[in-house]
Amino acid sequence: xxxxxxxxxxxxxxxxxxxxxxxxxxxxxxxxxxxxxxxxxxxxxxxxxxxxxxxxxxxxxxxxxxxxxxxxxxxxxxxxxxxxxxxxxxxxxxxxxxxxxxxxxxxxxxxxxxxxxxxxxxxxxxxxxxxxxxxxxxxxxxxxxxxxxxxxxxxxxxxxxxxxxxxxxxxxxxxxxxxxxxxxxxxxxxxxxxxxxxxxxxxxxxxxxxxxx
Numbered sequence: 001x002x003x004x005x006x007x008x009x010x011x012x013x014x015x016x017x018x019x020x021x022x023x024x025x026x027x028x029x030x031x032x033x034x035x036x037x038x039x040x041x042x043x044x045x046x047x048x049x050x051x052x053x054x055x056x057x058x059x060x061x062x063x064x065x066x067x068x069x070x071x072x073x074x075x076x077x078x079x080x081x082x083x084x085x086x087x088x089x090x091x092x093x094x095x096x097x098x099x100x101x102x103x104x105x106x107x108x109x110x111x112x113x114x115x116x117x118x119x120x121x122x123x124x125x126x127x128x129x130x131x132x133x134x135x136x137x138x139x140x141x142x143x144x145x146x147x148x149x150x151x152x153x154x155x156x157x158x159x160x161x162x163x164x165x166x167x168x169x170x171x172x173x174x175x176x177x178x179x180x181x182x183x184x185x186x187x188x189x190x191x192x193x194x195x196x197x198x199x200x201x202x203x204x205x206x207x208x209x210x211x212x213x
Contacts, residue, residue, distance in 0.1 A: 007038055015049050025069045032060025082137035083145065089125075090145060096124050097151055118142050 007014070014034065021027035031050055035042035035057050043061075047054040063069055083090055100116060116124075118139045125131050136142070146152075182188040 007034070011049060018050060025063065028056055028060035029063055029069075030060075031057050032064055036061060036064070082141050086135075086137075088129075090149065092125060092129050093121065093142075093145060094149065096121060096128070097146075118146070121146075 018027060018030045018034070021030060031046050031052060035046040038045055043054050043057045046052075047057050059070060097116065121142060122133075122136060122139065125136060126133060137145075179190070182190050
């Protein structure tokens, strides 16, 4: 019986042991030793059985031959955050928003509110800081950054508008009666004058009362 046939017979014992090893030098070198024992085709056989890359097995063989372990740079794996790729992005977004944002008028939260949309923020980043559109993260990522910076994209309502105000309704009713009376009297000339005045009536955000009429 060849060595490769012997390994095939006991792989149900060997492979689980190697798989239980944490990823890194020990697991890589154990797979490499098995590949060297297997002989021709050992790299492919071991990689398939252990569900790992042939490059990983080859790397383990090189470590065995050189007697030196290769540093595992796990910290370099994965995608970097947009703010890591563009370290000035947060400060640039704050510069755009701080001149146009507003605090909660009721002071019930420390969030800052802005009426700028994510699309508009993106346009201003491109215009003011000479970004290419492809260099910036997606709008969803920009929205996540805004939330992390505690900005909220919505318009602040300072007051609750009232559609019908009793005082002004009385004025129009009175004008209606005068129009009816003057229409029947040929001696009265009617002039239409458009005037505007500010009437402070409504529920104000900071608890103020309506001004007297």
